Amino acid sequence: MGGFGRKAYEFLSELGLGPRNPGCFVNGAWRGSGPVIAEVMEASIEDYEEGLRACANAAKIWMQIPAPKRGEIVRQIGEALRTKLYYLGRLVSLEMGKILPEGIGEVQEIIDMCDYAVGLSRQLNGSIIPSERPNHMMLEVWNPLGIVGVITAFNFPCAVLGWNACIALVCGNCVVWKGAPTTPLITIAMTEIVAQVLEKNNLPAAIFTSFCGGAEIGEAIARDTRIPLVSFTGSSKLLLTVLLLYLELSYIKGVESATVVMCIIIVGLLVQQNVHKRFGKCLLELSGNNAIIVMDDADIQLAMRSVLFAAVGTAGQRCTTCRRLLLHESVYQTVVDQLIQVYKQVNIGDPLEKGTLLGPLHTPISKENFVKGIEVIKAQGGKILVGGSVIDSEGNFVQPTIVEIAPSAQVVKEELFGPVLYVMKFQTLNEAIEINNSVPQGLSSSIFTRKPEIIFKWIGAHGSDCGIVNVNIPTNGAEIGGAFGGEKATGGGREAGSDSWKQYMRRST
Amino acid sequence: MGGFGRKAYEFLSELGLGPRNPGCFVNGAWRGSGPVIAEVMEASIEDYEEGLRACANAAKIWMQIPAPKRGEIVRQIGEALRTKLYYLGRLVSLEMGKILPEGIGEVQEIIDMCDYAVGLSRQLNGSIIPSERPNHMMLEVWNPLGIVGVITAFNFPCAVLGWNACIALVCGNCVVWKGAPTTPLITIAMTEIVAQVLEKNNLPAAIFTSFCGGAEIGEAIARDTRIPLVSFTGSSKLLLTVLLLYLELSYIKGVESATVVMCIIIVGLLVQQNVHKRFGKCLLELSGNNAIIVMDDADIQLAMRSVLFAAVGTAGQRCTTCRRLLLHESVYQTVVDQLIQVYKQVNIGDPLEKGTLLGPLHTPISKENFVKGIEVIKAQGGKILVGGSVIDSEGNFVQPTIVEIAPSAQVVKEELFGPVLYVMKFQTLNEAIEINNSVPQGLSSSIFTRKPEIIFKWIGAHGSDCGIVNVNIPTNGAEIGGAFGGEKATGGGREAGSDSWKQYMRRST
Amino acid sequence: MGGFGRKAYEFLSELGLGPRNPGCFVNGAWRGSGPVIAEVMEASIEDYEEGLRACANAAKIWMQIPAPKRGEIVRQIGEALRTKLYYLGRLVSLEMGKILPEGIGEVQEIIDMCDYAVGLSRQLNGSIIPSERPNHMMLEVWNPLGIVGVITAFNFPCAVLGWNACIALVCGNCVVWKGAPTTPLITIAMTEIVAQVLEKNNLPAAIFTSFCGGAEIGEAIARDTRIPLVSFTGSSKLLLTVLLLYLELSYIKGVESATVVMCIIIVGLLVQQNVHKRFGKCLLELSGNNAIIVMDDADIQLAMRSVLFAAVGTAGQRCTTCRRLLLHESVYQTVVDQLIQVYKQVNIGDPLEKGTLLGPLHTPISKENFVKGIEVIKAQGGKILVGGSVIDSEGNFVQPTIVEIAPSAQVVKEELFGPVLYVMKFQTLNEAIEINNSVPQGLSSSIFTRKPEIIFKWIGAHGSDCGIVNVNIPTNGAEIGGAFGGEKATGGGREAGSDSWKQYMRRST
C-alpha cells in the first residue's frame, strides 16, 4: 500500500470491497481458506484445485461460443470498468503507491484493450492457402488453447492482466489470474467487475478465475498441465527464489536472471509431469534496463522532459522505466546540470494528491533495496549527483537520484527497481548503440535526434536490440496497437497488439 | 548408408565428392581435423571455433545486403540444385536408404523452397501502425537475428536444412549447419553447391558454414551465444543422451521425451553462460506419432492407398509417418483384411531400383531397435497381423508390419522409427479424436470422411490437437506454403510457409 | 412509412423528432429551405453548398486527429445508439415498414459496426517493404481521403450508413450523408445522435453532415469534386431516371441496369468538372438477384426455414432477398408443396406487432410495382403457385408469392422488389450453377448440401460468381467481419469487414 497507514477510504465499497475480503474467486464464489494477509484471506491449494476444476469445465463452454459473442462480453467488461474508472484508479494509487493520474491511466489502458479486443474478435483470421494438389486447399485455422494462466506483478497490478485477459478471452480461453501478493484489493475489485458481467450474461463465473496468493499458487499454475500457456510478468526475484528452493534446483549456480530460472522451473515442473499431458508455453515479460540516447542534434528540452517522465514516473518501478541516460559528450554537461536542477524540484508526496510527481516505493522492502543498491553503486565507482537517500517519513519515500557511472560497472547491468538514473557519456552513435545493447535485458530504448540517417540506423539491423525502439519519445508509454515485449533476458514474449493474439491460440494447418 | 556396402558410384564426382572428404566447411575452405568416420573427416571443436568466427564476421556483411538481393542469391542456389537434382536425389537415396523418387522429391522440396524464399525476400513486411499520439506513427520493423544454427536428422538429410536455410538466408541471417553424423556426403554435397553460388557472387563463403560431426558440435551450437536461434530436428535419442550425460542432468528421472530434454539442455547451457550475452530461441521439430482416422462413410480405397503411402514410405522413418490407424468398427475388419493383403505384396529391395516401395532402415542400430520394439509390442499385448520380422539379407531390411493393439498400451505413445502400424477400433468420432489426442506428440493427423460436419469438428476447437490437421489426405506430404510443425512434445515450432519467417527475425516496435 | 397513417408515436420525442423537422444538418445546425415533404423540410442546393463548405473545413481538423482517438468518437456513437436501440428500431419499423425485430436488428448492426471500427482504428496498418536498394526502405502509408459521400436507400435506411460511416470516420474522413427521401425521420434521428457525440467532444459538427432530399442533392454529391469517394446503395430506378434526364444522357438506349447508369453519371459529371480537381471513386452496392440451390442430399427442413426467412423477410425488399429457388428435381415437388403450405400461414400485419412475419411494402408505388410485376410474370409464362395479389387494406400489403417459371424468362433476370419467389427445377449441380450465374447481378447465393465435394466446387473457380457464397445458410444475413458486396451488375464494391477499409483511404508507396 505504498507505505501509507490504512485509512477509511469509503470509495472502496463502490468496488465491492469490505473490511475483510476472501482472496480467491472460485467457480463463482468468493472464498479463501489460506493465511490472512492484511484483510485478505489468501487462497489455499485446495481452493486452487477446486477453482481449476470449475475453470476447465467452463473452458469447454467458452470455446464453443462464437468469437464475436465473446467480444461482446469483453466489451461489457470494458463498459463496467469505464463506470468505475475513477474508483479503480484511486485504488491502484492507494495500494500500489503510484500517483493518481498513473493509477487512472493504468485502468484506462485495460478499457482501451477491451475496445481493441472487441474488434479483434471478428478478425482472428485463419488463412486459405493455395495447394499444389488439384482440387485441394490448405486451411490454417486458429483454435483456442483452453486456459491461459496470468501471473502479474505489483507495479502494474491490473494493466498487465488486461493485456493478457482481453485477448485470451476473445480467443476463446478461460483465464486463471494470480495477482501480486501485495496488491490483493485490486485483484479482488477487478475480479468482481468481470464476474458481474459474466453473471449478467448467464455464463459460468469460472471463465475468469482469480487468486490472491503467493509462491504456492504461482507454482501450482506453473505446474498445471491443464494450463497450456502461462503469461508471467515479474521483476522480483522473491517468488522465483521460493520456487527454486522448493524444487531443489538450486544446484544451478550463479543464476542471475529471473527469465531463465522461471523458464527452467516451468519446463522442469512439466518434466516431472506425466509426458502424456499437454506441454506448456510461456509468455515472459521480465526485467527491463532501458536507455535513452541523446544525440548532439537533439531537441534538448524535449529529451529532458521525456527523461524525467521515464525515470521518475511510477517511482522508477515500471519495466519500461529509463534507467540509463546516454549523452553525447557535447551536450553531456548541459543536460546533466539542468537535470539536477529539475530533480531537486520534483514534488514528492501523497500519490493521491494533485501535483505530486513522485510517490512512495511499493513496500518497505523496496526501500531497503534502494538503500542497498546505492551502497553497491558507490562501491562500484558510481558518483551520486543528486538524491541518493531515503526520506525520513512514514511512507517508503526515497529521493529521485542521478548517478554518474561507467557503462562497464556491473550494477548498471542490473535492474534496481527505484528512481535511480545512470548517466554516461559517449562520443559516437556506434558507441551509444553498443552501450545500449550491452545489458542482458532488451525491452525498451529511445533515441533523441533530428537526423533521418541516425533514425534509420537506430531502428535497423545494426541498431537497438530491444523489442521497443523509440525515436524522440520516452522509453515508457507503449501503445496497445503495437506488440509489447522485449528480446534477450526480457523473455521474448509479445503482448497486446499486432499479431500477439496468435500466441493465445494454436494453429492447425 | 542404408545397409549397402560401398560401391563405386561414379555420379558422386558430379557432386564434388571424392574418396576421402574433409567434413567441415569453414570460412570458405574444406577442413576436418577430427576422427575419421567412413570417408569423412569430422569437425573438431577447433574447426568449429574458427568456422564461427568467420561466420560472425560474414553476418555483418550479409545483413546489410538488401533483402531482394539476398533473394537473388537464394534463387541461384535453387538453380544450382535444379541442375544437380538427379545426382543429389540419388545420393540421398544411397546414403539415407529411402527410395529414389523420395530422394529426388526431397531435393525438389529445397528447390521449391528456394523459389518461395525469392518471393518472400520482397515481402518481409513490417507494419506502420496508427498511433494515439498526434503526428506520431508506430513502426514494426523486422531485423535479422545474425546467425541461425540448424541441426538436422538423418531421415530428411537435406530438406529440413532447406526449409530453415532458405528462409534464414533471405531474412539476412548466416547459417551454421550440422547434418546427421550418418549422412555426411549429403552435407558435403549440399554445402559445395551453396559455396559455389556464394563464391560466384563474391560473397564470403562463411555465410553458409557447415559441419559433419556428432554430439560435440551439436552441443557447441546449442551453447553458442553467437547463435540467437537454433533450429533442431531430431528423432533419435542418441545425441540427446550424450549431451545429457555430459551435462550431468541425468538426475531427471523417467525422461521419455526428447523435446523437453533438449529444451532443458539448451536453456541449461545458456544458464552457464555469461548472462550478459544474448539469449537463444529454439525452433524444435521433434518426434511425431501421427494417426489416420477412417470414418464409416470414408472412401475406403482412397484411405487405404493413403495409409500405405504414409506408413510404409521412407520405411516409416518420417516424422510424419502414420503410426496409428484408427478404424471405425463398421469398417475395421474390411480395412484390416485388405491392408494385410497389400502389405504382403510390398516390393522390398534396393532403393535405387525402379519399382521398390520399401528400402532398408537407415543403420544396423535402426534394425536392432525394430527388433526390440517388436518384443516390447508383444510384451504389451500387441498382436502381429503381418510382418514383424527382419529380413535376412545384407542390408538393414525389415518387414512392413501391422499390429493390433489397445490404444492404452504404453508402446503406442512412443515413436518406433520403422514401418510399424498400430491398428485400433473406435465407435464414435469423439472416441477417435480422444485417441488421436492421447499421445504426447502433436505433429500430424488425418481423417477420412465425406461429411462436412465431421470435417469442421475435426479442424475445430474440440478436434485434433496437432499442428497439421488433414482431411482425406495422408499424414505426410506437407506443402511449403503452409506452416510446418507440431504442438505438444513435437516442439511448437513452425517452419517453411505462412508467417514462419518471423521466427527468423527480431521485431522492433 | 409503410402505408400506415400517421399516428402520434410518442417515442419519437425520445429521438429528438418533433412534428415538423428541418431536413438537413449543416455545420452543426438543423436547417432546410427546400420543399416540405411530409413533416420534413428537404435540403436546397444552397443548404448543400453551405454544408459542404463547413464539412471541407472540418475535414482538415478531423484527419489530423490520431486514428485511435477517432475510434473513441465512434465508440461513443455506438454507446449512444445502444441507449436508443429500441426507439430507433421502432422508428425504422414505423417509417420503412419492416417488422420490429428487423428494425432493431438493423440498428444493432450499426452498433456492432461501431465496435468493430474501434478496434480497426488501431489497425489501419501500412507496410514497410524491403527495398532492393541498400539502406533504403519502402513504406506503404494509408492516408485519409477527406470526405466520403454516402447515398443510401429506403430498405436499409440506417445500417448501410453505419457500414460506410463507421469505417470512413475511423479512417479520418468526414461523412456527407443523403438518406432516402422516404425515410427522413431516420436520417434526422441518426444525425441527431452523431451530432451530440461530436458536440460533447468539442469537435466540429460538420464532420458528419446529412441531408434529407431527393435527386438534386444526390446529383450534387455525385458531381462534387470535394468528395473523392461516393458510396451509393440503391435498387430503385427512380433517382437514376431523374438524374439521367437532367443530364440529357438519355441517348443511351436500352439501359436496364442502374449500376452502369450511375457509374456513367458520376464519371460523366466529373468530366464536366475542372480536370485540375480530384477524381472520384465510387463504391456501388446495387441490385441483387439471389438464388438458393437445394441439392438432393440437403437438410430439407433447414433449407425451407432459410428460404422463408430469405424470401419473405423485409417483405422481399432486401438486396440479399432470395428471389430464385433452384430445386433438384428429386426434391422439387416435396419442397414446393411444403413451401406453399408455409406461405399460406405467414402472419401478415402491423410490423410493430409481435408475431407479424410480413409487414407492408414501403410505399404505394412499391405496391403498384408488385401488381405490374405479377402481370409481366404471367405474360412471360410464370404460374402463380400461391399468393400473387395485393391485400385489400389500408397499408401497402401484398401476399407472399411463389411463382413457377423457366430460368430463361426475362423477368427472372430482373429484381422485383417484393416477396416474390421464383422456383425452378434442375438436374445436375453444373446446371444449377449455370442458372445461378445466368443473371446480371452477382451479390449473394446459397447452396444446401451435405457433400464436401459439392461445397468446394460451389466456392471455387467454377462455382458461384457472386460476392457472397453461402453454404447451408440463407442468402441474407451478412456479418460485418467479412467483406460485403457483389460482383457484376451489383457494382464490385466491398463494405464492412476484411480489408474494405482500404477503399476509404489512399495509399502512398
Place this chain on the structure above:
Amino acid sequence: MGGFGRKAYEFLSELGLGPRNPGCFVNGAWRGSGPVIAEVMEASIEDYEEGLRACANAAKIWMQIPAPKRGEIVRQIGEALRTKLYYLGRLVSLEMGKILPEGIGEVQEIIDMCDYAVGLSRQLNGSIIPSERPNHMMLEVWNPLGIVGVITAFNFPCAVLGWNACIALVCGNCVVWKGAPTTPLITIAMTEIVAQVLEKNNLPAAIFTSFCGGAEIGEAIARDTRIPLVSFTGSSKLLLTVLLLYLELSYIKGVESATVVMCIIIVGLLVQQNVHKRFGKCLLELSGNNAIIVMDDADIQLAMRSVLFAAVGTAGQRCTTCRRLLLHESVYQTVVDQLIQVYKQVNIGDPLEKGTLLGPLHTPISKENFVKGIEVIKAQGGKILVGGSVIDSEGNFVQPTIVEIAPSAQVVKEELFGPVLYVMKFQTLNEAIEINNSVPQGLSSSIFTRKPEIIFKWIGAHGSDCGIVNVNIPTNGAEIGGAFGGEKATGGGREAGSDSWKQYMRRST
C-alpha cells in the same frame, strides 16, 4: 524504332524474328491478316475473334491447375527470359529508342517479376473469419477472373506486360495482350518466349494470346465481355481519340484527361452490350506529371543527379519522368545554374552505343509534338534556359530542355512526352506541396530533405497526393515489391507488389 533506319541486326534471329513477321499469336500459331505495318502483319478482327475463342477455352483448363504449378510455369518463363536478357534488351533499345542499359533494365524487371510471382503462387491466401453464428465459419476465397486483357504503351513495351501478366497468370487467368503499334517486334519476341514455355509443358498456347495492332484491337478488348479485367497503360491520346470518334462520344467537350475518356469508353462500350453479361473492371495507369521538391537543407549533389536521371532518362518518355522541379528559393539559383551546365554536357546519340545518355524520341510524331510543345511553352510565358530545339539529324533527336515558368501556366498541368523540365521557385514546404498537388495527375513525387518532420508531413495526410511518394530518391525507379500506380487522373490502379494481386481475382465471402 527511335528514328533509326532499319539495319541488319543479326541478333533478332536469336529472338525468333524474321524479316517479315505475322502479328498475332492465336491459339498457338502465328498469323496476321490485317494491313502490313513495317514488317509486321497486324491482326484483323477475325484473328482477334479466333484468338479469344481459343483463349476462353484455355481459361477453363488454366484456372483448374493448382496455383503453385502455375507459379512453376511463370518461373520457367523467367528462366527463358534470363537466357535472352541481352538480346531482348537490345531489341527494346532498338525498337523503342531508349538507351541499352534501360532496355536491359526493362527486361530484367520482368524477370524479377516472374521470381516474385513464383513466391506469390503459394500465398494467394484467402481468410477464415470468425462467425457470430455457432459452429459456422466465414471463408473469404479468391478465385480467378478468367481472362485479363493487357494493353501496353510504347515507352515500356514489355515491362508493363510483365507486371500484369506474371500476376495474372499465377492468379489463374489467361492473358490477352495488345502491345503498342510501334513496337511490334518486342510483342512478337516476348510472345515467342512465353509460347515455348507453354508448349514445353503441354499447355494450351492460347493461355497467352497476343496481338500486334492498333485501335481496332484495343477497342475489341475493351468491348469484350469475356474479359472481366482490362489493364490499360497509355500516355498517348491517339488511340483514345480514335475510339472516341468511333463511339461518337465527342459531344463531351473539353476533355483533357485520357483517364476519364478511357473509363467512359470502356463503360460506354459495356453499356451497349447485353446487360446479362459480365461487367468489366479496369486497371488504369495513365499519365504522370511528377515533381521533385528540393528543400533548402537537401543534399544538393544527390538531388541534381536524381533530377538528371529522372528528367532526361528514356528521353523523358517515362510515366514517372520528372517534369517539374520545385526549388526552395534559397537554393534556386545555384541548382538551376549547375543543372544548365550538366544539361549542356548530356551525351546524345545512338541508344545502343556505350556512353549515350539521351537517345532519340520514339517517332517523328513525338518530335513534332516536342516542337509544338515548346511553342506553347513560350506562348504561355515560359523561358527556355537551355535546350528547346530539335537536333538536325537522321533520328528523332531533341535537346534536353529546362524551362523557367510559373506553376500556374496551363502547359505545366499537361504531360509533354519528352525531355522538358519545368523549374519553379517556392518559399515554404506548404507552398511546395500545394504546387506538387495542383496538377490533375497523381502518379509519383519526390522530396529531397534531411529533416524527419518534413518527411513525415510529406508522406502524411497533408502531404503529396500521389500514389508514389519518395524521399531522397528520384520520381522514377519503382520496385516490384511495392504497389505501383497513381491517384487522380493517373487512374487509381495498382500493379506489381503488395496486395495488387487481389485486383486480378474475384473474392467470394
